[in-house]
Amino acid sequence: xxxxxxxxxxxxxxxxxxxxxxxxxxxxxxxxxxxxxxxxxxxxxxxxxxxxxxxxxxxxxxxxxxxxxxxxxxxxxxxxxxxxxxxxxxxxxxxxxxxxxxxxxxxxxx
Amino acid sequence: xxxxxxxxxxxxxxxxxxxxxxxxxxxxxxxxxxxxxxxxxxxxxxxxxxxxxxxxxxxxxxxxxxxxxxxxxxxxxxxxxxxxxxxxxxxxxxxxxxxxxxxxxxxxxxxxx
Numbered sequence: 001x002x003x004x005x006x007x008x009x010x011x012x013x014x015x016x017x018x019x020x021x022x023x024x025x026x027x028x029x030x031x032x033x034x035x036x037x038x039x040x041x042x043x044x045x046x047x048x049x050x051x052x053x054x055x056x057x058x059x060x061x062x063x064x065x066x067x068x069x070x071x072x073x074x075x076x077x078x079x080x081x082x083x084x085x086x087x088x089x090x091x092x093x094x095x096x097x098x099x100x101x102x103x104x105x106x107x108x109x110x
Numbered sequence: 111x112x113x114x115x116x117x118x119x120x121x122x123x124x125x126x127x128x129x130x131x132x133x134x135x136x137x138x139x140x141x142x143x144x145x146x147x148x149x150x151x152x153x154x155x156x157x158x159x160x161x162x163x164x165x166x167x168x169x170x171x172x173x174x175x176x177x178x179x180x181x182x183x184x185x186x187x188x189x190x191x192x193x194x195x196x197x198x199x200x201x202x203x204x205x206x207x208x209x210x211x212x213x214x215x216x217x218x219x220x221x222x223x
Contacts, residue, residue: 098144
């Protein structure tokens with residue numbers, strides 16, 4: 001299978017809480033990226049973390065990468081209603097292909 | 111601004127017809143572009159790698175005679191869904207790679223009746 005795994009598949013939290021999504025992949029990567037997709041729309045690039053990096057921040061987003069465990073996590077702090085979307089990790093392999101995980105559907109409750 | 115555009119953004123067609131989707135690189139010359147398909151509530155699946163001036167490379171399980179890819183110039187790749195059937199209804203997204211960054215088009219929603 002092309003895809004890595006993400007968990008949870010779906011997540012509902014109250015507005016203001018933090019949301020954590022995890023992603024695992026299978027083989028060595030150049031980098032890992034996280035994307036957001038609102039229902040029926042295109043992809044929005046959130047953050048890229050390289051294989052030699054362990055943590056990266058962008059606004060309310062924090063991404064970690066553990067290459068020994070072949071896993072990454074995306075933390076969204078102080079969630080907002082507008083954060084409701086599907087979130088995908090995408091792994092960049094040495095042949096330039098970007099392979100997407102199965103995604104986490106995040107729903108922020110008012 | 112957008113780096114990659116797609117046309118059309120949506121299309122509805124009858125079963126048995128062929129549909130062409132265009133993917134244009136606006137800011138860069140793309141020797142390689144990628145085509146993805148996304149079914150409702152699922153992730154993006156890589157279909158093929160489109161190489162300028164040569165044949166596309168298809169992922170396992172993707173019918174190359176069904177999904178014709180042409181990359182005749184450095185700024186344009188086209189995906190033609192031939193003899194479309196309802197099971198081909200999906201969201202088709204192209205992308206181009208510039209250095210470490212993958213730029214995605216806005217997608218084309220195909221509905222086959």
